[in-house]
Amino acid sequence: MIELFDVTKRFGDEIAVNDISLRVEKGELCALVGTSGCGKSTTLRMINRLIEHSEGEIHLDGQPVRTFNEQLLRRRIGYVIQSTGLFPHWTVARNIGLVPRLLKWPRTRIRERVAELMGLLGLPPAEFAAKYPHQLSGGQAQRVGVARALAADPEILLMDEPFGALDPITRESLQHELRDLQARLHKTIVFVTHDMDEALALADRLVVMHRGRIVQQGRPIELLREPVDNFVASLLGGVERGLKEAGLTRVSERMLPLGPRLLARERVAQTAPLRDALSMMLWHRVDRLTVVDDDDIPIGELSLRRLVGGRPE
Template sequence: MIEIRHLTRVYDGVPVVNDVSLTIGTGELAVLVGTSGSGKTTLLRMINRLVQPTSGQVLVEGVDTATLPAHLLRRRIGYAIQGHGLFPHRTVAQNIATVPRLLGWPRARIDARVDELLALFQLDPATFRNRMPHQLSGGQAQRVGVARALAAKPDLLLMDEPFGALDPLIRAKAQADLRAIQQKLGTTLILVTHDMQEAVDLGDRIAVMDGGRLLQYDHPARILTQPAAPFVRDLIGATDRPLRLLSLKTVGDLAQPGDAEGPAIPPEATLHDALAECLWTGRTALPVQGGGIVTLDALRAEARPR
């Protein structure tokens, strides 16, 4: 568990992070979202002490991080940034091995870990192990950056706009991969973005920042249906609210007994996908693969606050 208590950072007399408190449960994915300059990156960097807090505390599993040497703390916390930040003159394998080498892992264990991570990120180890960063596509480099951050099996992974530079298709794939890997490894993850849809798609909880302050910290459905401030409502985008709500649940959550015409939709598709399919094919109900149906009426009811 990560506890952030009254964290503040002042630059030139101005608080850019201002008395922020929040708790992130073990294995949860929290997203920090807000406009440019709202203090997201500064808050994230105070967690691994790349930025020293002016006041306040960060506790990781009950231990105040101020009591640990900063370089040791950073070896325990994975950190991935936009544009991946790979060392340009080191191979993919050497990049991924950075923290395990600092920790003095034996060679065989490092090699095995590198191959395991490459495979996990669907990069064939034999092909990619010895490539240089400039020989990778943007999406591949981004995956290597995340693999490097995960190499020493950190309990906590911090990610700053990790998907910012990716095109929309690769971005969606990278987001899905990250979610799957995070669930598989049970890593606690804090991710910064200014994309509200990314926050809704990925976050167990979303922290909305504005002017250094935390305006709201809650589950995506509550942020969408009960925004705590006008700024939060504006950030969500009022016209997108029903569609974002539908993207939170899957067809499997809403399936009911019955029969319907036409091709079936997979249970793991989102309700947003189901609505699009209904509209596109002019149907008022869709069969669900494996049994049952999802109806347009039920979708409509889910797209409204309760």
């Protein structure tokens, strides 16, 4: 869906992005991570031509982005930023319907689409449609921003630190909502964040940038297990990489079938990450948990030795 070939961006004598190549598959959530000033936001903005690249080529669905009309290109790509960018004197419904109006959709279709997205993002139209941005919480405003980006049903969604200004609880809630939304809509998403836990939780592909270059990319668990150098290892958490890997691995991947012993009193869901299972063991001072399915029926067991990757008992 998105391809960058040897792309460079210069601002005068300064090289912000240096000869990068990247392929984002259709339906994939690709997270760009790195320290401040590494070029991740510049890379994002070159995709929809908010910033023009200096060298190389950027393709969308096989076509160079420079063959598209700039305004039409941006209307077919959803764009979400940290500050939401909502028009303060427009209602929520009018903000969400912006791009469909520019595309001259019929009014009835716009109303239906706005109501559909508000429902999808937990903003009941009867309660929120007539409100203004200043009447919303940070989380609600960011939901409106996401709804506006999705309004014209774009195949591509660009998200630049969308949850960066939110408190931790709201941020985690919106991360869960984005995962659920992506599971249903299968958009191609490029997501910029400086929060490594957020990137690991959301990304199908992780792209680490440093000083304008891509230094490593791949599945999050691959980078955690085999960072290419000390910079990547440090960015991914250093000595805490094992805990972060445990946050990506499900209990079902390490559990064993129920044995002849009595069931352990403490239970853990098969879909829970190993990190949660380890926390439960530490909290309850046990070294074995009963694993249950979605109906709370025991289906296996997880020992501490198994959790940390030892041989089955």
